[in-house]
Amino acid sequence: MAYQVPWLSLIIWVPILGGLSLLFGVDETRVRLHRWLALALAIVTFALTIPVFLNFDSQSAALQFVEKDVWFESLNIYYYVGVDGFTLPLIMLTSFMTIVVILAAWRSVKERVSLYLSLFLMMCGLMNGVFAAADAILFYVFWEAMLVPMFMAIGIWGGPNRVYATIKFFLYTFIGSVLMLIALIYLGIETKSFEIAAFHQHPMTLEVQSYLFWAFFIAFAVKVPMWPVHTWLPDAHVEAPTGGSVILAAIMLKMGAYGFIRFSLPITPDAAAHWADIVILLSLIAVVYIGLVALAQEDMKKLIAYSSIAHMGFVTLGFFITFALLSGEHKDIAIMGIQGGLIQMISHGFISGAMFLCIGVLYDRLHSRMIADYGGVANAMPKYAALFMVFAMANAGLPGTSGFVGEFMVILAAFHASPWYAFFAATTLVLGAAYTLWMYRRVMFGETANNKIAALKDLDMREMLILSSLAILVFVFGLWPAPLLDLMSASVEHLVECGTRSKISLEGMCKP
Secondary structure, X not given: OHHHOOHHHHHHHHHXXXXXHHHHOOOOOOHHHHHHHHHHHHHHHHHHHHHHHHOOOOOOOOOEEEEEEEEEHHHOEEEEEEEOOOHHHHHHHHHHHHHHHHHHHHHHOOOOHHHHHHHHHHHHHHHHXXXXXXXXXXXXXXXXXXXXXXXXXXXXXXXXXXXXXXXXXXXXXXXXXXXXXXXXXXXXXXXXXXXXXHHHHOXXXXXXXXXXXXXXXXXXXXXXXXXOOOOHHXXXXXXXXXXXXXXXXXXXXXXXXXXXXXXXXXXOHHHHHHOHHHHHHHHHHHHHHHHHHHHXXXXXXXXXXXXHHHHHHHHHHHHHHXXXXXXXXXXXXXXXHHHHHHHHXXXXXXXXXXXXXXXXXXXXXXXXXXXXXXXXXXXXXXXXXXXXXXXXXXXXXXXXXXXXXXXXXXXXXXXXXXXXXXXXXXHHHHHHHHHHHHHHHXXXXXXXXXHHHHOOOXXXXXXXXXXXXXXXXXXXXXXXXXXXXXXXXXXXHHHHHHHOOOOOOHHHOOOO
């Protein structure tokens, strides 16, 4: 019965069309109505993901809730969507965080409210489209389209250097996407289909795989972002409004990591194994070097931005170290490493989003993100300080929080490949605690810095609801990650099984 309803199309198009209706169909002067309509649309979108979750067969690696209709028949391009164990958690995360962003903007956004809300609703639908797309051209259209609302959000509501940040953000991501488009067109011509599943089954020489691997790698590495193509992210975060920073950190960075497991690893497994050492090195540099860079930051937003780059290094490390080096001999370890990377993606979505929201709470009150401007905030805002502490501990990888689970799984998998890999990866537990607690201590503790801080009001009910919900999720997935592991296990096992078979010859190909 559940499959008779176009659940995925509703999850994609309800927020997109709802955002357009807010933009063009509602009187601009009725700000209160805009907010409630946007919140209702976001809640409906998340509610639509629940039947998909409840009816999802976690024992199957096949796409489920499939919808397929002709789009451009002459080019063999389809409107083709479906979900598996990789995509469903990301779609639910995207839809949930959209509710959070709209609630967070309830009072802080006072100008062009309908435009702001409509942009984030459209972003929600477009990002859900990226995760659900099973046709490569449909994927590319959603991938590129979601840049536009984020570009506008930073450019209109951003800080004083927003023009520089938006142009840098757009150029980095667009140039990488052009290479991905070339790879997709090549595969479409070779397979006479743009179905991503057809790409997975197509045999190729190592040379061809290598060209495709690097085309995909550049596009996805920029989005993650990996060192050294990470420099756009701190600028974008610093200049973005709070909602923009939350969506950038919680969702958009995950799209690059998702690209690796949907395209790079299953389409070019031999090249992924051949070039894995380079990717592992770049991931470890992100973990160690970027962690040290975070220690030197005086701007809270920039510190968390660099922290995001370091934590996403764990994701790529988990994917490549286990897929390329261990899957042949240690299948269980390979599965654990990839699952650790996936859990890190979901966990980082909650934690980084919450950290940027906490910084946004202070910025809304004092209009400063500089650590030196604060001190003794806990004296005036004890509830806020307690919740911020939860997210700071999770960001540092405290056991019992979701921040620990994924990192521990990746470190354990890395140890089976090389103790040195595990050693350098584990430095994030030290560096993460150092820069996070250093920031927290200077902002929250000590004497009250000035009269403005003494006059601060603690969290209101709306802010308490937002941050408490995220804190609960951080603890739930930290103490009980089994439901998330079960959801993705079949898809991860299939990826590892297919990845161990060479695509250089027809005999070694993995059939769905």
